[in-house]
Every structure is written in structure tokens, then in C-alpha cells.
Amino acid sequence: MQEFLSNNFPNVLRTQAELFKSIFQTLEMMLISGAISAAFGIIFGVMLTVCKPNGIKPQPVVYQILDKLINVFRSIPFVILISLLMPLTRLITGTAIGTKGAIFPLIVGTIPFFSRQVNAALEEVDPGMIEAAQSMGCSTVQIIWRVYLREGLAGIVRGSTITIVNIIGLTAMAGTVGGGGLGDYALRYGFQRRMYDCTLVTVVILLLLVTIIQTLGNSVTRRLKDR
Numbered sequence: 001m002q003e004f005l006s007n008n009f010p011n012v013l014r015t016q017a018e019l020f021k022s023i024f025q026t027l028e029m030m031l032i033s034g035a036i037s038a039a040f041g042i043i044f045g046v047m048l049t050v051c052k053p054n055g056i057k058p059q060p061v062v063y064q065i066l067d068k069l070i071n072v073f074r075s076i077p078f079v080i081l082i083s084l085l086m087p088l089t090r091l092i093t094g095t096a097i098g099t100k101g102a103i104f105p106l107i108v109g110t111i112p113f114f115s116r117q118v119n120a121a122l123e124e125v126d127p128g129m130i131e132a133a134q135s136m137g138c139s140t141v142q143i144i145w146r147v148y149l150r151e152g153l154a155g156i157v158r159g160s161t162i163t164i165v166n167i168i169g170l171t172a173m174a175g176t177v178g179g180g181g182l183g184d185y186a187l188r189y190g191f192q193r194r195m196y197d198c199t200l201v202t203v204v205i206l207l208l209l210v211t212i213i214q215t216l217g218n219s220v221t222r223r224l225k226d227r
Helices: 002-008 010-014 016-051 060-075 078-093 098-123 127-135 140-151 153-175 181-191 196-226
Strands: none
Touching (some): 016 060, 016 098, 016 140, 016 153, 060 098, 078 098, 127 140, 153 196, 181 196
16 A cells, blocks of 8 residues: 555655645634534524515515625635735734635635525425414514524525535635645645645545535435435
């Protein structure tokens, strides 16, 4: 095995310490930005559903502002968003480069995406169940917890899976502008130094991450639908 690696992946062996560091940086960015984006995404997704003109608590002004902000931030390419947020990122985190400097743009870029995923999942909830809850005198908060979030949980998990896969892609993109992680490793060694075995290994690792997350997400979604 050692001989096979030495013959086919010599540069990966020489840079293995940097590779493992990059993997942990990618996981760190994914977990932190994913957790924070999930919290805000659920809040904004619920607000979009509840405050829409025909929602259970219509708030046209709130809905229009939130809807437009989400559309604006979703339309900005992530590389441009990183550059745009650099002054604010530096103010909040103290740096605009490295893993620490990439997390804030990842959060800003992911929240609008996940908010739409949550909104879409909640829109799939049977309107009859909502009307039944209203007829029983349930409050807005009770309907959100007992009907929307409970019945829309499978859709939210499905949306979460898509979002996490999207975050992995964004972390790789962040690496091209000094954000660290596997994208940075592939750029510095695979592209700039033409160590193509480093690029190949990076692609394989990213594919494995996506496959594992997609498989787990699909499994959980099926179980929730079958309950």
C-alpha cells in the first residue's frame, strides 16, 4: 500500500499534514456556518410562511422586506459576496482571511438559501391541518410548533441536506480566496504547483463528504415520511 501511494500520490504523502489540516478546516467551516445558518434559516423560513399575505398571521411589510432581502443575497455570487463583506468580516472576526474569516460570509451566503428551503418545506404542509388547528383555537406559536414544524420536518431535513452539500461547495470556493480548507489546498498544491495528485485526492474527499451527507439525509427523510 505504501509503495502504491508513493508511486501514484507522492505529493499527497509529502503534504499529508497540510491535507489533514485542510480537512479539519473544511469540517469546521461546514459545522459552524451550518449550525448558525440553520437557526436563522428556520426563523426566517417560518416568518416567510406565517407573514405572507394569505398566511396565518399576515404581515405584508415584514414579508416584502424579508422576501426582497433574501432574493438580493441569493443572487450575489459567493466569490463577490466574500469581497463585499470583507470590511464587515474584519470588523466582526478581526480578520477577513483564513478559516475564521470565511465563516461569516458562509453564514451570510447560506441563510437565504436555507430560508427558502424551510419556506418550501412548510408550504407543503396540508392546509387542512392548519385550518383544523385554527378551529380548535390554537395560537400562532402552537400552530408553528405543532403543525408547521412537526409536519414539515421531513422537508426541512431534505432541505438541510441540500444546504449542507451547498456549504461544502462554498467552503471549497472560499479556499480560492484565502479561506483555508480543501479548496485552498487544491489551489496551492494542485493548481499553482501542478501537483495533480493533490487535486485528485481533494476531489475524492469532497465527493465522499457529499455522498455520506446525502445518504444520511435521505435515510432520515424517508424515516420521517414513513412514521
